[in-house]
Amino acid sequence: MISYEKLLEQFKTLLRNNQLKFTKQRELILKFLYENDAHFTPEDIYMKLKQHHPNIKIGIATVYRTLSLLEESNIVSSISFGSAGKKYELGLKKHHDHLICTACGKIIEFFDETIEERQKQIAKQFNFHMTDHTMKIVGLCEKCQA
Amino acid sequence: MISYEKLLEQFKTLLRNNQLKFTKQRELILKFLYENDAHFTPEDIYMKLKQHHPNIKIGIATVYRTLSLLEESNIVSSISFGSAGKKYELGLKKHHDHLICTACGKIIEFFDETIEERQKQIAKQFNFHMTDHTMKIVGLCEKCQA
DNA sequence: TCTGTTATTGTAAAATGTTCCATTAAAGTA
DNA sequence: TACTTTAATGGAACATTTTACAATAACAGA
Numbered sequence: 558m559i560s561y562e563k564l565l566e567q568f569k570t571l572l573r574n575n576q577l578k579f580t581k582q583r584e585l586i587l588k589f590l591y592e593n594d595a596h597f598t599p600e601d602i603y604m605k606l607k608q609h610h611p612n613i614k615i616g617i618a619t620v621y622r623t624l625s626l627l628e629e630s631n632i633v634s635s636i637s638f639g640s641a642g643k644k645y646e647l648g649l650k651k652h653h654d655h656l657i658c659t660a661c662g663k664i665i666e667f668f669d670e671t672i673e674e675r676q677k678q679i680a681k682q683f684n685f686h687m688t689d690h691t692m693k694i695v696g697l698c699e700k701c702q703a
Numbered sequence: 704m705i706s707y708e709k710l711l712e713q714f715k716t717l718l719r720n721n722q723l724k725f726t727k728q729r730e731l732i733l734k735f736l737y738e739n740d741a742h743f744t745p746e747d748i749y750m751k752l753k754q755h756h757p758n759i760k761i762g763i764a765t766v767y768r769t770l771s772l773l774e775e776s777n778i779v780s781s782i783s784f785g786s787a788g789k790k791y792e793l794g795l796k797k798h799h800d801h802l803i804c805t806a807c808g809k810i811i812e813f814f815d816e817t818i819e820e821r822q823k824q825i826a827k828q829f830n831f832h833m834t835d836h837t838m839k840i841v842g843l844c845e846k847c848q849a
Numbered sequence: 850t851c852t853g854t855t856a857t858t859g860t861a862a863a864a865t866g867t868t869c870c871a872t873t874a875a876a877g878t879a
Numbered sequence: 880t881a882c883t884t885t886a887a888t889g890g891a892a893c894a895t896t897t898t899a900c901a902a903t904a905a906c907a908g909a
Contacts (some may be wrong), residue, residue, distance in 0.1 A: 578856055578905050599896080616859040621896065637783065644894075656831050665829055675817050676840055683811055684845040685802050692838045694822055697828040724875050724886055745866085762889040767866065788865075 559649055564632075578598055582615050590633055595662055595689050596644035599624055636664070636693070653698045654692035662702035705736050705795055710778075717776055728761050732769045736779060742790035742810055745770055782810070782839070800838035806847035 559567075568587055572579050585606050590597070597605075603620045606613075624645050627633040634648035636655055644664075654672070656665040672692065680687035705713075714733055718725050731752055736743070743751075749766045752759075770791050773779040775845040780794035782801055790810075800818070818838065826833035 569817060576856080578903075582856065582858075595707075607844065614859070617895095618860085618897075619753055621857060622857085656826070656829055658831075659834065665831075667829070669821055671821050672818055675815055675821075676838075679813055679815060680802070680840055680842065683802055683813070684848075685804075685811070685842050686848050687840050687842040688805065689841040690839060691841075692822075693836060694826055694831065694833050695835040695837075696826065696831050696833040702832050719876095722886080726875075726887060728888075760889070763865095764867075764890080765888060768887085 560570075561588065564591060564649065567644055568630075568632065571632075577626075581613055582619050583623050583626075585610060585613065585615065585621060587627065587632070590627075590645065590647040594647070596636060596646045598642055598644055602645070631689075654694075656694045656696070656698075658698035658701055659695055663698050663701075665698070707734065710737060710795065714776075714778065717778075723772075727759055728765050729769050729772075731756060731759065731761065732766060735780070736773075736791065736793040740793070742782060742792045744788055744790055748791070776783075777835075782837070796824065800840075802840045803846055804844035805841055806843055807848075809844050811844070835841070 564587070565584070568583075569579050572583075584690060589602060589606060599617065599620045602624075603605045603615070606615055606620075624633060624635070628635055628645070628648075632648060633645050635643045635645045636657075637643045651668060652673075653666040653668045656667060657663070670700075676690050677687070679685075680690075710753070711730070711733070714729075715725050717807075718729075729744060732748060735736055735748055745763065745766045748770075749761070752761055752766075770779060774791070774794075778794060779791050781789045781791045782803075783789040797814060798819075799812040799814045801815060803809075818844045822836050823833070825831075
């Protein structure tokens with residue numbers, strides 16, 4: 558796993574290359590996602606940041622904007638299902654897909670080489686330039702089947 | 704492809720079995736999706752129905768509710784990407800996944816037996832009872848790569 | 850360090866999506 | 880058909896997400 562210092566450098570370089578600015582708010586959001594390995598809604602992140610950093614001003618709109626920026630830059634990835642809205646996680650770990658329990662909301666991550674390979678072939682077959690792909694398996698987890 | 708009459712019967716049976724009621728609004732939405740083989744937002748459907756059936760009252764909330772109902776019943780399926788919101792289509796055709804062009808919004812449908820099979824195996828491996836699954840390949844279509 | 854330029858911010862307003870509730874309409878029974 | 884029960888509806892309230900805009904903060908150059 559990449560260190561926070563390296564991630565931060567990478568983010569700063571990305572911003573510089575696109576004439577964007579490095580702000581306290583953007584750093585806070587990135588750091589929060591780095592330190593908390595789970596899936597969060599924008600509201601989750603906004604509340605936690607206000608709580609833990611009462612001295613730094615931050616608006617909910619900035620959280621939404623920053624998450625979109627980070628997602629476009631492939632630093633975070635999002636997942637959504639049902640009416641629950643989008644949830645974000647740091648996307649630097651190895652690419653993976655998700656199993657989602659519709660009863661308890663539990664999210665399990667998995668990776669499957671066969672599926673990855675087929676996806677590449679399918680994109681090729683349709684002359685599609687693939688930039689991203691996602692797979693979700695929705696259902697009931699072991700506990701919730703009881 | 705199933706005929707509209709058969710689809711309607713199927714829908715009515717489903718409603719009856721769940722103590723739900725068959726209404727003009729629900730029929731209009733089902734019919735619209737049957738007759739228009741493409742992906743629509745709730746707003747799209749709401750506007751088209753108001754336009755083509757000025758004599759029948761319908762509210763946007765009913766469109767959202769009916770689409771959710773139809774999706775839960777596996778009669779329609781939805782797809783979402785980027786900030787574009789959810790789009791719905793009749794889901795009675797054979798299950799398929801999607802290629803989505805981020806430049807022009809074009810949606811291509813495909814089906815791959817290998818992927819389907821792997822998904823089943825993965826669900827089994829995690830003791831997950833799979834009720835649904837989706838795959839999206841996002842990128843640039845042939846035209847938009849130029 | 851100071852200054853000018855420009856992206857970013859928070860706030861408020863707009864847009865989009867969901868829920869509540871009183872009224873209406875569907876469907877079973879007589 | 881009339882009556883009764885209960886689900887569905889539209890509209891409004893509410894919640895979530897996005898956008899507009901004026902003030903602010905980041906950054907480059909001197």
